[in-house]
Amino acid sequence: MKKTILLLLVLCFSVNASFSQNNKVEIDKKVSELLAKMTLEEKVGQMTQMTVTNFEAKGQPGVFDMVKLKEAIQNYHIGSMLNVPNPGAPTIQRWKEVITTINNEANKTRLKIPVLYGIDAIHGSSYTAGATLFPQQIGIAATFNTEIAKRGSEISAYETRASSIPWVFSPDLDLPRNPSWSRMWESFGEDAYLSSQMGAAMVAGFEGNDVGSKYHVASCMKHFIGYGSTTTGKDRTPSIIPERVLRQFDLTIYQAAIKAGSKSIMISSGEINGTPVHASKHLVTDILKNELGFQGVVVTDWKDIIYLYTRHKVAENNRDAVRISVMAGIDMSMVPEDYTFYTDLLDLVNKGEVPMSRIDDAVARILRMKYEVNLFQNNIADLKDYPKFGSQEFIDVAYNAAAESITLLKNTAAVLPLNKSEKILVTGPTANSMKYLNGGWSYNWQGENSDKYAADKSTVLEALENKIGKQNVLYTAGADLEKENEDEIQKAVALAKDASKIILCLGEKNYTETPGDISNLYLSKSQINLALALSKLNKPIILVLNEGRPRIISDFEDKMNAVVQCYLPGNEGARALADILYGDVNPSGRIPYNYPRYTNSLEKYNRKYTESLGDEEQNNDAQYQKSYSPQYEFGTGLSYTTFEYSNLAIDKSEINHTDAITVTVDVKNTGKRAGKEAVLLYLSDKVASITPEVKALKRFEKINLEPNQTKTVTFTLNQKDLQFVGEDLKWVAENGTFNIQIGTQNKNFVLK
Incomplete structure (x- = not known):
């Protein structure tokens, strides 16, 4: 029977692989035939992406000016649009009208090439009213559960296609190195392996086995590369990153998503070592396209070609910027508000400064993606096909x-x-x-309209009132996010005297990108003062954090009895929080970054040994201070039950350079409640020619255990897990001793 099942699986795989290959051959043929029919103007138009709000009638938000739309599609042949029509967050019915209008105009053109519409579906189909909103990516990372990441993006794809949109600008694969960065919450945290696994899972969920189906969308990895590592911690400011470091960490995340099949990639708005990524042929063409073999569409971020001369100052004018970026390997320009890219690129090609081969390569990639998402046949959603949109199942x-x-x-x-x-x-x-539950990219860019569009959802206060009854809940704001108000603090202190315990909800305003830049990583003074005032009452305080990045709380953390990190948990987050606070759900999240204690102590968990000099035993006299002391370390996460690790075993104590190694460990629930545990495997290279990390996450698995239940978790490590990038920019594993750590268990093995 087992042989029969195996044979069937092999046959199914062979049939799917054959179908995929045949489909690719057929699409490539169609692309070649269509490309041969196109004029230069039509080709350059395909490389042009514009915002939909450009085509609205003056003084009539959300109403198309058909003269402007006709000019864009028929005269300039634009191939792509993005963004949200005013006043924001259309229903699926309204989206259908918008996309139908665009589609009808495209059908009047000579070749009838459909317009590819892209949208920022960051944590669900977040620009569609009534869609299901999930935790932001940093929260998804905290689950340490790739199935959650995949299922969430499957639902996002379903609801985005219900909006007649086939392309999403997600997942975010940035690796933030500074916790003050305003887009940290859009990432999967500070670890490259966790990010690669979560990113690949999201791509698989978005694109499925058939990205052209009516329930899947093309994904867009972003922002290639090094965007989250600015030296200032502020958005769109320079990074200094050696290529060796880029290859060992950042690049591996994109490699995993490319392997998962992502159809497009968005280029970083930043610059690395003085070169804007949009101007780097080395990064975009030599590494991304040639070395990694990426066959998809390379698109810019908002205005980033224009910024090559207005901000970065590496181009003399817009024309020069267009030449530099297209020759670097850019396929599509998110212009997004004028026709400067189109007119300048047309002139550059006509004068021989950009070869037709570069144009044909870019346009072929764009047309291929349009065929892959089935845009030529399946452009508009039949709403009857989407009965689960916003359903209780998805919620x-x-x-x-x-x-x-x-x-x-x-x-x-x-x-x-x-x-x-x-x-x-x-x-x-x-x-x-x-x-404050949803953050940015929720119904609109900065997320300020969540109270309007999610009015039927529960805030933290409402969820707690629903949980235990309004008669048991006292409430006052207590403080503003920014402004100090002593009267508000005193109201909270007075009310607290009638309460047994205090739920203190602190955090950040909604934000993303440059509007979210900060100069102080501490929580605002108004919130610190509220926490300190309440702590003087000697009543138990449960600190609930709603924040996109770890705002420092060391001024008062020691006075809190419990600390719960919610991140940005989305529309259902408050209900989940209430259930956790009252024990109906056992918490199982783990923090996906080091939570710093001080502003000048921002080491990552996988730091180098020299970042902990003050921790050495011989240095514990008074002149030394402990240098590595995060408030909470990466991977921290408590439960209402307890777990015990035992019997860590490896199948080989010595391996050669072709061996894999199998690792097993027993995990037992020693408490009285069922609970989920994220089992994390760390690896340490004890000695290496490039200074090794103290430890690095290499595997993880989320398991569920009943009281007194034991499960054996098995991991397999391969040679790549033992390697690092050397000075010659090549991956290498060096002979020596390695240590495996899972929970409290450790085991060494030797590579010979």
């Missing part, structure tokens, strides 16, 4: 994602879970708004 998935992401960081004397009969005070500036 339950988003709730579960939030429940597995929320991370219990501290729980002194088991103050949590709470007793439902106790009266509580809910206070803090993030307690009663959906904006």
Whole structure:
């Protein structure tokens, strides 16, 4: 029977592989035939992407000016549009009208090439009213569960296609090295392996086995490369990153997503070592296209070719910027508000400064993606095909994602879970708004309209009131996110006297990109003052954080009895939080970054040994301070039960340079509650010619255990896991001793 099943699986795989190859051959043939029919003007138009709001009638938000639309599509032949028509967050019915209007205009052109529409579906189909919104990516990372990442993006794809849109600008594969960066929450945190696994899972969910189906979309990896590593921590500012480091960490994340089949990639708005990525032929063509073999579409971010001369100053004018970027390997320009890219590129080709071969390569990639997403046949959604849009089934998935992401960081004397009969005070500036649960890219760019579009969802306050009844919940804002108000603090202090425990909700405003830049990583003074005032009452305080990055809390953390990190958990986050606070859900999230204690102590968990000099035993006299002391280390996450690790074993104590190694460990739930545990395997190279990391995450698996249940978890490490990038920019594994750490268990093996 087993042989029969295996044979069937092999046959199914062979049939699917054959179908995929045949489909590729057929698409390539169609692309070649269509490309041969196109004029230069039509080709350059395909490389041009513009914002949909460009074509709205003056004084009539959301209404197309058909003269402008006709000019764009018929005169300039633009091949792509993006963004949201005013006033924002259309329904699926409205999206159908918008895309139909664009499609009808494209059908009047000579070759009837459809317009490719792209959208920022960052944590769900977040620009469509009524769609299911998930935790932001940093929360998805905290689940340490790739199935959650995949299922969430499957639902996002379904609901985006229901909006008649076939292309999403997601996932974000940036590797942030500075926690103050305003887009940290759009990433999967500070670890490259975790990011690569989550990113690949999201690509698989978005694109499925057939990206051209009516339930899947083309993904767009972003932002290639080094964008999250600015030296200042502020958006779109320069990075200094050696290529060896880029290859060992950042590039591996994109490699995994490319292997998963992602159809497009967006280029970083930043510059590395003085070269804007949009101007780097080395990064875009030599490495991305040639070395990694990426066959998809390379698109810019907003205005980034224009910025080559207005900001970066590496081009004399827009024409020069267009030449530099297209020759670097850019296929599509998110212009997005004028026709300068089109007119300048046309002139460059006509004068021989950009060869037709470069244009044909770019346009072939764009046309191929249009065929792959079935745009020529399946452009407009039949809404009857999407009965699950915004359904309870999808909402339950988003709730579960939030429940597995929320991370219990501290729980002194088991103050949590709470007793439902106790009266509580809910206070803090993030307690009663959906904006602080969703963050940016929610219904619009900065996410300020979440209270309007998610009015039927629960804020933290509302979720707690629904949980234990309004009669048991006292509330006052207590503080503003920014402005200090002593009267508000005193209101909170007065109300707290009638409560058994305090739920203190602190965090950040909604933001993304440059509007989210900060100069101080500490929480705002108004919030710190509220926390300190309440701590003087000697009542248990549960600190609930809603934040996109780790804002420093060391001024008062020691006075908090429990700390719960919610990140940006989405529309179902407050319900999940309430269930965790009262023990109906056992928390299982783990923090995907080091939470710093001080602003000048921002080491990552996989730091180098020299970043911990003050920790050495011989240096513990008074003149030395402990140099590595995060508030919470990467991977921290508590539960209401306890887990015990034992019997760590490896199948070989010595291996050669072709061997894999199998690792097993027993995990037992030693408590009285069922619980989920993320089992993390770290590897340490004890000695290497490039200074090794203290430890590096190499594998993880989320398991569920009943009380007293034991499971054996098995991992396999391969040669790539033992390698690092040397000075010659090549991957190498060097002979010597390696250490495996899982929980409290350690085991050494030797590579010979």
